[in-house]
Amino acid sequence: MEPILDVLSWLFILAGLFFMIVGTIGILRMPDVLARLHPAGMTDTMGAGFLLLGMSLQTSDWMVLVRLLFVYAFLLFTSPIAGHALGRTVLVAQRAGTDVEDAP
Amino acid sequence: MFLVAAAGILVSMSLALVRALVGPTVYDRVLAVNTFGTKTVLLIAVLGFLNGRPEFLDLALVYALINFIGTITVLKFFEFRDLGRASRPLEGGEV
Numbered sequence: 001m002e003p004i005l006d007v008l009s010w011l012f013i014l015a016g017l018f019f020m021i022v023g024t025i026g027i028l029r030m031p032d033v034l035a036r037l038h039p040a041g042m043t044d045t046m047g048a049g050f051l052l053l054g055m056s057l058q059t060s061d062w063m064v065l066v067r068l069l070f071v072y073a074f075l076l077f078t079s080p081i082a083g084h085a086l087g088r089t090v091l092v093a094q095r096a097g098t099d100v101e102d103a104p
Numbered sequence: 105m106f107l108v109a110a111a112g113i114l115v116s117m118s119l120a121l122v123r124a125l126v127g128p129t130v131y132d133r134v135l136a137v138n139t140f141g142t143k144t145v146l147l148i149a150v151l152g153f154l155n156g157r158p159e160f161l162d163l164a165l166v167y168a169l170i171n172f173i174g175t176i177t178v179l180k181f182f183e184f185r186d187l188g189r190a191s192r193p194l195e196g197g198e199v
Contacts, residue, residue: 010105017112018174020143024119027139033131036123040139043116051109051146057154058105067161071149071168076144082138085176089183091133 009057013071023047033090037083043078048072106154110147117143134178141171 019042049072056068084092117140143178145168152160181187 003135005168006105007131007182013105013109017109017116020146021112021119022118025140027136028119028121033129033135036132036135039171040135043139044142048142048146051113052149052188054109055106055149058153059158061158064158065155067158067165068149071145071164074165074168074172076169079142082172082175082179085179087133088139089179093131 009054012050012054012057014101016047016052016054019050020047021045034087037087040085041079044075048075105148109150110154113143113147113150117147130182134175134182138171138175141167141175145171 021040022048023043026042027036030039037064052068052072058063058067059068115176120136120140123128124133124140145164148167149165152158152164153160177187
């Protein structure tokens, strides 16, 4: 049972790292802010989800499991809200014509 | 296992930091810092497992909330130029 859990944990953690690094490279390479929102959101859901899933297979304490679940639940709630707020702010700034580089 | 995870998270944190440094607009920086904060939450959790002290997950929880509130506050300031007033609806309809 233990080796199977280890292998599964490795798989999930490597998948999480893959999504996380690819998402960050996307943040570096995408052309503008609104396009960069997409890799950022992918990092928050898939990367964090796989990493926390891999970690949750390595514990036998159910309180730790609950905390991991809470961390993921918070990320799942806050990441779309922050992304939406950012997109809305960019849209307002673009409509007002103040979206020049480092406007403030 | 957790050492590899921590190293990968650190690599992607440094990549996010590059975006936060080069900009070019302030919204790029906010986005990069938000991503950086999410990665910090995961790094704290991984370090807790690495040290055999999963109590660090409490810190990760608190950091997730602080990161969210900080992002929203900075965005509200840049949208309304003011933190004290309630938000008003957009001219020309809601988004």
